[in-house]
Amino acid sequence: MLQIEGIKLNLEGSEDLLRAKAALALRLPPEAVEELCVLRKALDARDGVRWVYTLRVRVKGEEKVLRRCGSRQVSKVLETPYGLPPAVSGPDIPPVVVGAGPGGLFCALALARCGAPPILLERGWDVERRAADVERFWETGLLDAESNVQFGEGGAGAFSDGKLNTGTRDPRHRFILEALVSHGAPESILYDARPHVGTDYLRRVLKSLRRELTDLGCDIRFGCRLTGLELKDGRLSALAVEGPEGSCRLPARAAVLALGNGARDTFQMLHDAGVPMESKPLAVGVRIEHRQADIDFAQYKALAGHPRLPAASYKLSCHLENGRGVFSFCVCPGGRVVAAASEPGRAVTNGMSLYARDGENCNGGLLVGVTPRDFPGEGPLAGIAFQRELEERAYAAGGGGFFAPAQRVEDFLLRRSSRGPEAVSPTYRPGVRWRNLWEVLPEWLCQSLAEALPLLDQKVRGYAAPDAVLTAVESRSSCPLRILRDEAGQSPVRGLWPCGEGAGYAGGILSAAADGLRTAESVLETL
Numbered sequence: 001m002l003q004i005e006g007i008k009l010n011l012e013g014s015e016d017l018l019r020a021k022a023a024l025a026l027r028l029p030p031e032a033v034e035e036l037c038v039l040r041k042a043l044d045a046r047d048g049v050r051w052v053y054t055l056r057v058r059v060k061g062e063e064k065v066l067r068r069c070g071s072r073q074v075s076k077v078l079e080t081p082y083g084l085p086p087a088v089s090g091p092d093i094p095p096v097v098v099g100a101g102p103g104g105l106f107c108a109l110a111l112a113r114c115g116a117p118p119i120l121l122e123r124g125w126d127v128e129r130r131a132a133d134v135e136r137f138w139e140t141g142l143l144d145a146e147s148n149v150q151f152g153e154g155g156a157g158a159f160s161d162g163k164l165n166t167g168t169r170d171p172r173h174r175f176i177l178e179a180l181v182s183h184g185a186p187e188s189i190l191y192d193a194r195p196h197v198g199t200d201y202l203r204r205v206l207k208s209l210r211r212e213l214t215d216l217g218c219d220i221r222f223g224c225r226l227t228g229l230e231l232k233d234g235r236l237s238a239l240a241v242e243g244p245e246g247s248c249r250l251p252a253r254a255a256v257l258a259l260g261n262g263a264r265d266t267f268q269m270l271h272d273a274g275v276p277m278e279s280k281p282l283a284v285g286v287r288i289e290h291r292q293a294d295i296d297f298a299q300y301k302a303l304a305g306h307p308r309l310p311a312a313s314y315k316l317s318c319h320l321e322n323g324r325g326v327f328s329f330c331v332c333p334g335g336r337v338v339a340a341a342s343e344p345g346r347a348v349t350n351g352m353s354l355y356a357r358d359g360e361n362c363n364g365g366l367l368v369g370v371t372p373r374d375f376p377g378e379g380p381l382a383g384i385a386f387q388r389e390l391e392e393r394a395y396a397a398g399g400g401g402f403f404a405p406a407q408r409v410e411d412f413l414l415r416r417s418s419r420g421p422e423a424v425s426p427t428y429r430p431g432v433r434w435r436n437l438w439e440v441l442p443e444w445l446c447q448s449l450a451e452a453l454p455l456l457d458q459k460v461r462g463y464a465a466p467d468a469v470l471t472a473v474e475s476r477s478s479c480p481l482r483i484l485r486d487e488a489g490q491s492p493v494r495g496l497w498p499c500g501e502g503a504g505y506a507g508g509i510l511s512a513a514a515d516g517l518r519t520a521e522s523v524l525e526t527l
């Protein structure tokens with residue numbers, strides 16, 4: 001197969017033209033292209049808006065065609081697809097995977113497909129029951145500390161925008177995207193340069209993935225929380241688990257800890273049990289909301305509103321004189337700001353969207369980088385204390401019931417309380433209270449945000465528009481600690497495999513899922 005990059009189509013152009021364009025790049029007649037598939041489709045809005053494609057084509061005499069066309073756009077496909085390791089015969093004691101987020105689910109899937117179906121422990125509930133708990137929380141502010149936006153089948157990504165892009169290249173990514181599509185995700189994620197699934201599709205995918213796992217022999221236990229480790233000679237021998245039927249001891253020789261970044265009680269337990277871990281940098285800040293139409297206009301100019309254009313997004317960053325970096329994070333075009341708390345008395349924001357991304361507003365994290373030096377106290381759990389303090393301040397400022405403090409950008413820059421919304425209506429539920437965020441968040445954090453807003457506005461006009469809304473606090477962008485592991489992914493406490501975002505080795509759905517596969521490969525090797 002040959003790969004052709006940089007094939008352009010204008011907005012009105014039909015994909016039927018791709019064959020002719022590919023043939024032109026190869027200096028062949030269109031009928032010589034025997035097979036064509038779109039590998040990547042990206043929107044280029046830099047100089048007029050158009051689609052840019054990477055195509056994969058089959059033609060006769062590839063070597064000769066490649067030599068003759070002499071184009072740097074064309075190359076031979078060298079990629080080797082990812083394959084799971086060879087199957088093993090099931091061990092006497094099954095491996096245990098703790099956490100059914102993307103890391104745990106893909107780890108369990110690889111283990112199960114390779115003949116070692118694990119016991120999958122998940123403290124929260126299946127996605128059907130969880131969706132009802134989350135909806136009630138957003139409606140009433142009544143939090144279920146075990147079934148929420150962080151905990152339950154699908155992990156933290158289940159109520160998200162479902163963006164599936166990462167900054168890294170890994171052959172496992174294609175395997176993951178294909179698995180998601182086979183379980184009901186839209187096919188566009190296979191070629192879209194900015195793939196996203198949306199919360200609506202994610203729920204379907206999770207149910208279908210659960211069926212495959214169960215059919216392969218996985219023992220999925222919802223409502224079951226890992227609460228302790230039993231070690232013998234520095235090696236795991238059993239797990240303590242709290243479940244709907246009370247506590248139990250689960251013999252285990254291999255346990256994957258795919259805990260996500262919200263498992264604060266479990267990190268404490270692991271720390272107390274002597275599992276080595278260290279602090280790591282984090283980013284915290286607020287969610288910023290704009291009218292989607294304004295972001296579309298800033299990005300697409302005169303073409304804004306064109307029916308073939310997706311809701312526009314942005315990616316922004318700047319460095320401040322105080323040495324801090326400020327950047328946009330997890331932008332959700334046409335989405336909603338969501339209450340994403342998992343602990344009573346601590347408010348957290350994040351964002352989600354449906355596949356259609358057709359909501360009124362666009363929201364994104366506006367975050368400031370922090371390092372362990374910013375954390376109060378010492379030790380690997382200091383970052384959690386730091387996050388908790390911010391979340392408590394936000395909760396108190398919201399007046400309880402998980403209302404969140406919010407402020408218009410103009411008022412924020414003038415350090416005065418907002419009285420209410422103007423052009424942008426906040427989407428956060430159960431609701432916001434209009435406050436002065438300078439009285440809620442630390443001075444250095446507000447100062448950094450205030451300095452960054454005008455700088456970022458120079459990159460996307462209207463980013464610092466007076467009516468844009470800031471909602472606090474965004475504190476769970478990643479995990480403030482890393483559970484140490486060796487090259488093979490195993491903790492110095494043998495038998496434990498820290499995995500995914502909570503262990504500090506991933507940031508986002510796709511990278512957590514890839515780390516799940518990597519971890520399964522390592523576990524399988526020891527089986």
Ligand SMILES: Cc1cc2nc3c(=O)[nH]c(=O)nc-3n(C[C@H](O)[C@H](O)[C@H](O)COP(=O)(O)OP(=O)(O)OC[C@H]3O[C@@H](n4cnc5c(N)ncnc54)[C@H](O)[C@@H]3O)c2cc1C
Nearest residue numbers: 099101103123155156157160162163226260500501508509
């Ligand atoms: C609202 C929201 C929107 C997001 N949007 C995106 C996005 O669009 N794109 C993107 O790439 N990323 C997004 N993220 C981040 C993404 O969800 C995470 O990076 C990803 O889910 C991490 O995967 P994980 O498997 O490592 O951990 P998690 O998904 O957090 O899963 C960990 C699981 O472990 C369980 N668990 C924890 N402790 C225990 C225990 N003691 N016993 C049993 N089970 C336990 C938890 O209940 C949880 O289900 C979003 C996150 C949130 C909260």
